[in-house]
Amino acid sequence: MTEQQDRCRLVLVVPENDDAEALAVQVEAALSGGDIASVIVPQYASDEQVFQKRAELLLPIIQEGGAAALIAGDSRTAGRVKADGLHVSAVAELADAIEKFTPKLIVGAGGATDRHWALEIGERRPDYIFFGKLDGDIKPEAHPKNLALAEWWASMVEIPCIVMGGTDLACVVPVAETGAEFVALRGAVFSYADGPAEAVREINRLLDEKAPRFQA
Numbered sequence: 001m002t003e004q005q006d007r008c009r010l011v012l013v014v015p016e017n018d019d020a021e022a023l024a025v026q027v028e029a030a031l032s033g034g035d036i037a038s039v040i041v042p043q044y045a046s047d048e049q050v051f052q053k054r055a056e057l058l059l060p061i062i063q064e065g066g067a068a069a070l071i072a073g074d075s076r077t078a079g080r081v082k083a084d085g086l087h088v089s090a091v092a093e094l095a096d097a098i099e100k101f102t103p104k105l106i107v108g109a110g111g112a113t114d115r116h117w118a119l120e121i122g123e124r125r126p127d128y129i130f131f132g133k134l135d136g137d138i139k140p141e142a143h144p145k146n147l148a149l150a151e152w153w154a155s156m157v158e159i160p161c162i163v164m165g166g167t168d169l170a171c172v173v174p175v176a177e178t179g180a181e182f183v184a185l186r187g188a189v190f191s192y193a194d195g196p197a198e199a200v201r202e203i204n205r206l207l208d209e210k211a212p213r214f215q216a
Contacts, residue, residue: 007211008176009037013186016044020054031065033200042134043073055081132164137186140168154179176211
């Protein structure tokens with residue numbers, strides 16, 4: 001992640017789109033809108049070759065835009081495209097990924113569906129834990145279970161957490177109120193009527209005005 005601020009920050013999840021050039025335009029626009037800590041590029045159902053080409057196009061844009069570029073998918077692709085980090089969704093693969101890639105890369109962990117799994121993940125000391133699914137933005141608000149997990153986690157564990165938000169920009173405020181360090185958005189930004197840049201501007205305005213500040 002890029003340098004921490006004193007409040008919850010935005011993480012972008014790149015949507016599924018076969019048109020890599022159009023996706024690149026959207027990502028560049030989003031990055032022009034304001035503060036973004038990192039951008040996660042998921043593999044979705046793409047094969048390794050297609051995914052690598054998409055990542056090769058997107059990662060320089062992300063990094064030049066001042067955000068950390070994280071690959072969610074094949075770890076070999078992450079190395080080839082010089083990603084800043086790797087997002088690991090399968091808990092079984094996490095320990096191996098941390099051993100292989102830390103501290104050279106950021107290694108973050110998804111797959112925390114309950115407190116037990118969250119603590120199992122925490123014992124492996126990833127750089128962050130992600131509550132929710134990368135494509136889990138199916139309602140306007142963040143899932144209540146993920147908000148509850150984040151509030152519990154933030155109150156007792158130092159490892160930063162990211163919470164998957166919903167499709168409405170306003171969902172970032174309840175996420176921030178849990179104490180989570182990051183809120184992840186996908187459709188809320190990339191399907192925003194006024195465009196991704198304006199979405200990011202509005203998100204940062206909301207977080208500046210309403211997110212609680214972290215203690216120094």
